[in-house]
Amino acid sequence: MPTDLSFILLLALRMALAAALVVTASMVTERSGPVIGALIATLPISAGPSYVFLALDHNAAFISESALASFPINAVTMFYCLAYVVLAQRRSAVVSVGGALVVWIGLAVIERLFSWTLLGGFIANAIAFGICIPAFKRFQHVEKMPLVTRRWYDIPLRAIMVATLVAIVVSLSRWVGPFVSGTIALFPVVLSSVTMILHPRIGGPATAAMIANGGWGMMGFGVAIAVLHLAAVPLGSAAALSLALATSIVWNILLWWIGRRKVATKMR
Template sequence: MSPDFYFALTLFVRMAVTAAFLIAATVTAERAGPLIGGLVATLPISAGPIYIFLAIDHGAHFVGQSALGSMITNAFNIAFAVVYCLLAQKRSLVVSLVGAFALWAVLTWIVNQVHPGLWGAIAINVVALAGGLWLVSSLRHVQFPRMRTYWYDYVLRATMVAVLVGIVVTLSHHIGATASGNLAVFPIVLTSIIIILHPRVGGPATAAVMSNAVVGLGGFAVAMLVLHLVADALGSVWSLLLTLAISVGFNLLIFYAQRRMKTA
């Protein structure tokens, strides 16, 4: 088997596996309501498999450095979700999504000129999370109507995330760890959920999902911080397992805290 054919085959398998995982997770999110939907959307649905592939191809040190890039981009994803939520209250899908991506792109460009280190990444996430929670706190509790999912919805999300996996895995050999980490958490899952939900349930209901996603992105930032700090010491397997446990555990705590507040 030629090296090029082997690379193409393994890349296809990686893209297919990640796409299948994304479909299962996002279907669950859409059928479980805004709180669970937002929290599931911020689990490492697409980033998790990408990091596994980066670990296989490059090792633990590369993964740890990539996590710093992902942590920085996570703050921009919070801003992305917040801007969408605010615009979606009265604006169309196109206007809301374009506005969210415009801010995401501007923030990415600005920070890429500065190259913040670890403390800069932490500060950006703290500011984004604090401001984001304040801005969307009143938007999380909107009644979410029942909706029907169509076959082409699955094709859309599978294609979007598969392309992202292919780009990151292929370019990781050329663009380095930090840029690979930036791309690994491109808001592909949030975008696919918005594109599918907004035309069917409306902007405010979709914004309720994204508002809860802002909370979950705080946990994802913590998970990426831990991955950056422990990857070299623990190795790829244990550091990635710990990162997954932190992300899932944080979202479970948020879920049970929200449930207790409702029943109190």
């Protein structure tokens, strides 16, 4: 089989697998409330497949360097969330998501000007969370969460967007190197697709409440990226990816458990 055809077929398979993951995660999210939905949305639904397929094509050192590039981008995504949450209170979906994407792209361009270390990534994330987590509090609750009615194109749209992201990351990684690959892998495709779908249907404040509730989950996602960077070379890509995924899942389970404990305490 010609090399180009083999690459295209393998890429199509990878896109299909990523799309299937998004469809499954989306169906679970839609059956949950804003808090659980936010915890699911902050799992590595789009970045995970991108990194798995990067690991199939590159060595552990490449994955480690990509994760190091992704770490400060997690802080950038937090400001994306904050920009959307603020804009969504009064603006349309297009303006809110578009404005948040302008913030993400602008900060990502600035981030590329620096040579990042793990300590630098921790500092960037600490600053982002120190600003965003307190700012989210006033937007985390709405008087009534409207019922979400799914339309036929909702999940296919999300699947196509994530599959496209996987295709871009995998294709470009052969030329652009780990730094750009790690940056693109964290492009907020899932957050953008979810907000674009839900905002016109249930309103900006309700959609913003879901995003605002995901702040602590984003922190766990950042920890998982740091784990991937540290573990990739000594443990190998497969073990490091598994450990990073377990870190993200366990973090969000703990957040859910803490939330349940708080609710139970208030009811006493």
